Amino acid sequence: xxxxxxxxxxxxxxxxxxxxxxxxxxxxxxxxxxxxxxxxxxxxxxxxxxxxxxxxxxxxxxxxxxxxxxxxxxxxxxxxxxxxxxxxxxxxxxxxxxxxxxxxxxxxxxxxxxxxxxxxxxxxxxxxxxxxxxxxxxxxxxxxxxxxxxxxxxxxxxxxxxxxxxxxxxxxxxxxxxxxxxxxxxxxxxxxxxxxxxxxxxxxxxxxxxxxxxxxxxxxx
DNA sequence: CGTTCTGAGTCGTTACATCA
DNA sequence: ATGATGTAACGACTCAGAAC
Numbered sequence: 001x002x003x004x005x006x007x008x009x010x011x012x013x014x015x016x017x018x019x020x021x022x023x024x025x026x027x028x029x030x031x032x033x034x035x036x037x038x039x040x041x042x043x044x045x046x047x048x049x050x051x052x053x054x055x056x057x058x059x060x061x062x063x064x065x066x067x068x069x070x071x072x073x074x075x076x077x078x079x080x081x082x083x084x085x086x087x088x089x090x091x092x093x094x095x096x097x098x099x100x101x102x103x104x105x106x107x108x109x110x111x112x113x114x115x116x117x118x119x120x121x122x123x124x125x126x127x128x129x130x131x132x133x134x135x136x137x138x139x140x141x142x143x144x145x146x147x148x149x150x151x152x153x154x155x156x157x158x159x160x161x162x163x164x165x166x167x168x169x170x171x172x173x174x175x176x177x178x179x180x181x182x183x184x185x186x187x188x189x190x191x192x193x194x195x196x197x198x199x200x201x202x203x204x205x206x207x208x209x210x211x212x213x214x215x216x217x218x219x220x221x
Numbered sequence: 222c223g224t225t226c227t228g229a230g231t232c233g234t235t236a237c238a239t240c241a
Numbered sequence: 242a243t244g245a246t247g248t249a250a251c252g253a254c255t256c257a258g259a260a261c
Binding site: 067106114117 | 259
């Protein structure tokens with residue numbers, strides 16, 4: 001910020017810090033630069049930079065942090081809830097109502113927006129994180145289920161293989177007779193895959209429709 | 222004494238106005 | 242119309258005092 005702007009702020013500070021409003025501050029720091037109407041260039045002192053910069057104002061620490069009163073913060077919060085952006089008119093009105101420098105109101109809103117944004121990011125992050133965790137769990141569950149189903153499929157194929165071998169043996173050893181149903185019975189069941197595959201069709205699982213699909217695929221191929 | 226909260230300073234960027 | 246310059250507002254980063 002350039003010096004001209006700072007000068008404007010000095011004027012504004014004089015305008016917005018009338019002495020009768022001093023009681024509004026819970027932590028009004030004595031040497032603020034406007035004490036007892038003294039117009040001072042030190043209203044907005046530059047803070048000390050890092051250690052070793054310069055010690056010009058070490059003696060009279062003019063720049064101290066002023067904590068806003070609960071009432072001021074409440075009103076600012078209300079205003080922030082209504083609208084995060086702060087137009088010039090609203091800033092001036094708020095500043096006048098609260099007995100603050102418009103610059104302070106602007107700074108408060110800037111900080112509030114920044115911290116609101118940080119909090120929002122944190123919230124979004126934790127939401128995404130928990131969503132990701134449940135997705136990973138679901139993936140594990142599905143993989144386990146897939147393994148089980150593959151195992152069942154393997155068993156079913158083995159069974160089919162056994163039955164088709166039996167069928168081959170039967171057709172080569174005995175002549176066809178339309179009246180010899182007795183030996184057909186077990187085969188009949190086998191032909192439709194019912195022999196020994198109950199566990200495939202009646203798997204106790206909430207997703208057993210999946211097993212059904214697998215079974216369909218087995219016979220479509 | 223370390224941590225957290227928060228008011229405020231600094232810097233870079235952007236939008237806009239003014240002027241030569 | 243156009244480029245240079247000044248100004249204001251803002252976000253991001255940071256510091257530092259206060260509170261816990």
